[in-house]
Amino acid sequence: MTTALQVVVARTLVSAVVFDALVPLSPKIAQDLEVTPTFFQGLLAICLTIFAFGQLISTPLIIRLGASRSLTAASTLVALLCLAMTLTNSVRTFAITLLLMFAANALATSASRLWLLQYLGKMRFQATTAYVYGGTCLLATLSPLILILSASTWGWRWVLGALGAALLLVSLGLTTCPLPQKTGPSHSTVLIRLWKQPKFISALLMAVLIQSAFTQLNLSKAFVLDEVFRLPAPVMGVTLSVWTALVALAFFVAGKSVKRFTQTQRLKTALLAQALGAGGMAVAWLQTDFYLYLIAAASTNIAFCILLPLTTAWGLDVAPSQQAQASALFGSVTVAAAGLVTWLGVQLNTPLFFTVMLILGLCALGTCLVFQLLRIK
Structure with missing residues (x-):
């Protein structure tokens, strides 16, 4: 596995932990921000909708910037928004930041998928995708208990802050993974x-x-x-x-x-x-x-x-x-x-x-x- 591929896979896994952490940490976040569980679940539902449709409207940016630069920019933005989210006590600011995080992750997800396909080719893409999904599921098995215990000791802000910092570090490493930009006809x-x-x-x-x-x-x-x-x-x-x-x-x-x-x-x-x-x-x-x-x-x-x-x-x-x-x-x-x-x-x-x-x-x-x-x- 090349260095470029290692960095992209690491970004995918760290990003998955960041977003998966929202579920086990949600009770503590809701309690800290003094919102109801129903409000927080509704906010996550809206975020998932934005994530789904954000991938569709991300195409013009990917075409203009290329897969590598789109992935780097979106992943860095997700990390910075995650760090910013830990610094606010305002429910409105938190909600807006979280929505923007999911929107940026939509661009990162689509760009990452395209980067892997262009870098690996069809057959290796299938195998690598399966391995990445497997790694994500494995982390989903191990991380909730660690996240909950860590949040109980240091608080959810420090936990998400550490995860955001890790994602930022990996995102900066994406600058070493350039791909030639492929241009084509219009989006529509x-x-x-x-x-x-x-x-x-x-x-x-x-x-x-x-x-x-x-x-x-x-x-x-x-x-x-x-x-x-x-x-x-x-x-x-x-x-x-x-x-x-x-x-x-x-x-x-x-x-x-x-x-x-x-x-x-x-x-x-x-x-x-x-x-x-x-x-x-x-x-x-x-x-x-x-x-x-x-x-x-x-x-x-x-x-x-x-x-x-x-x-x-x-x-x-x-x-x-x-x-x-x-x-x-x-x-x-x-x-x-x-x-x-x-x-x-x-x-x-x-x-x-x-x-x-x-x-x-x-x-x-x-x-x-x-x-x-x-x-x-």
């Missing part, structure tokens, strides 16, 4: 061309479907374990930690499989895993079986870990002049659509376990239909 013209490419559309649809299934499963797991299976708090905590660790392991295995198996073989394996997960979840719902639920969830997670890097690489496998728009559009639509599906599931007013089963089933059916109709190979 390229977007029209992308929507006319069956391979891009089918990759995007598959990514939306598996991301929606994973998001629904991930956001509901704590509630299902608590309300449906009545797990004691210590058991539930261990289960969630092991769950995240297994997702990380699945990503690492998916990365290793890139060189060992063809794309078609990996795609069919993922489709089978997703179908088994959906079917298993239906049986688990009918019988209220804890172990079947875990097996079905594991199967769906395996499908996600294989499909996400694969479909991302397919989606960005376009002409160099279209890659910036493809990266932004891909990231924006998948996140926004997954959030929309989750919101629609809430509107059904059905038991949560049934909603999970229904969404997993529909997403698995949709993925198989896309594969049959558009035949990506």
